Amino acid sequence: MKLESANFLDQADNALADARRTVARDKLGVYSPNKRTAAVESFGDFDGLREHVHAVRQHSLDHLDHYLSRFEEEALANGNSVHFARDGEEMNDIVLDICRSANARKVAKGKSMVSEETELNEHLQNAGLEVIETDLGEYIIQIAGEKPSHITAPALHKPEDEIRELFLDKHSLGDRELDTPEELVSEARSVLREHFLSADVGIIGSNALVAENGYSMLVTNEGNGDLCANLPKVLVICTTIERVLPTARDAMAVLRLLARSTTGQSITCYSSFYSGPAREDDIDGPLETHIVLLDNRRSEVLASDYQEILQCIRCGACMNHCPVYINAGGHAYGSVYPGPMGSVLTPLLNSLEEASVLPNACTSCGRCEEVCPANIGLPDLLRDLRHEENRAKISAPRWRRGIKWHAWLSRQPWLYHFFTNLGVSLLNRLGRKTGYLSRLPFASGWTSEREFPVPQKNTFMQQYKVMTERKND
């Protein structure tokens, strides 16, 4: 997809100015951590589960050549066609060829971030195919002509009244009331049902590929992916090479993590495994199944210091807990993958030059790492990318000079302490009366919007010294 990450700050400004849209994000920022916490507590040994999955994912990546080739072998034996695509363009061409040889006119699609990454819809539509997104959130943004703003809740940014106007405008169903979310869902359900029943090809993604038996795991709450996988005559699974896991039981461990981290459910409503085409005596199922395995620079990431990001299971917990995401919104990132995982992945799948602002959209608060089910050290990866940005001289010279000075100062403890002591006592004196400052030199960006609280008493190091002395006494 065309990256618009360079304009992060302007896009975040716009998002913050639109009060109607901040409501949904604020709700997400409060509800989803609560739901996740409850789900984690009721599970029991959740940290043990995270460690187990982390070890399994690391093992799979360490031996990806072995497991990928085993998966291919099993998937072929199950009757699938297996395709490899080096980049998005190649994947799009493969899928279009499949649709053409099936004489397809209509394609029903389940939610797939991979197809967002490669802009598959546009490619198929330009070739004259009708493509229908069937996940409700994806359907809403498709007919609105917008991009997803969250990896598991793509239409998070659309307020209910906008969806109502959209449906009244795009569905020619005459006069009707659409007062409630239930009525809106009901209308989308009946519109989409006709598409399910008449689609020639179904396209879905995959949450995991099982090397030992060639099955592909699919997780949804709506059941739309399963309709795509069972009703049309041709099924295409678009996924990426790092989704492979050694065994079916490993996929079950991921399943235990996934929904708890995303929505706080113990499991999604529909969790399915598909092996291939229908057998001779089967009463339903696709007659032809294809698995397209996309690389798109993942093999480069595999060989890099950022390999850990390939452990991501796309649950969205990092963004649900990220203060920057909650405030700036998904569109600010200008990429298919927003939030902390997106800020790592986007520069790697594209280039640091185009997306260098994203690793800086981080307060280093560490919440994403605390909740990441795959135990990915996201703040470390973001910091490493910032280092690289600095080394490659991508950031503004003014910034690099400042960082250089700060680095030098940090290495002279006596001077550093001298300056911080000076700063703290100066600020204390200036704001003695009120306890805050409404103007500060070099920080007008902060003080134009809010007051600056005056530091209390003394510096952290001074307090730390007193505390350790007291402890040693």
Next chain:
Amino acid sequence: MTDQARSEIFARVRHASQRAGAGDIRNEHFRLGRSPVAQQNGDDLNTEFLANVIANNGSVAVTRNRSETAKQLGSYLFKKYRSRKLLVGGDPRLAAMPWRDGGLLPRFGAAEDGDLASVSYAQMAIAETGSIVSFTGRTNPAANNLLVEDHIVIVDAADVVATLDDLWTRVEELPARLQRPRGINIISGPSSTADIEMHLVKGAHGPRSWHVILQGDVPEDVADRAHEIARSAAVSD
């Protein structure tokens, strides 16, 4: 060219992998051990299963035999829809049900647009997550799980297993590759969406309701205990 793409991708992946032998990889994987499972809520599998079905927005009933199941189904449908029509999948156990005991009018086959309620017989059920498992194949149309308004599932009490892993033990027992199901559907609630302002709506594409009938030799109070467990879990959330 797909062949060239394949060999290039494999070359790059191999370059980044550890290039260990198959035996070493198997041993390393074995040493990772097993995944922890969810802590049990309920004293036995059946109670745990039903409590988790309720937590997954399902409704439950318990019956001792086929005749009771048919009666339960009949009253469920009549109370809810004033209807006796029921779509029935091809599982041989369903063909042998005494439908007349419940005053039901079954239609055997695959769901079409407009079918209100269908009944499936679960291959198995999972206590850990409150899920029913349905295999595609010769007898179970997937559409019956996915297109109707109300999905009713009969579970034999003996088919309730403890964990998600036990599902694969069962699948691996099936003889040859061709007898392994094309699709394994683990269903854990009615079709739902929260895509409109995070408001949970049931019946996104498929069932708005999900009703599970546990049939077999189980204590009479198992449903009551399951409700109690689900209630106290919901309060502590």
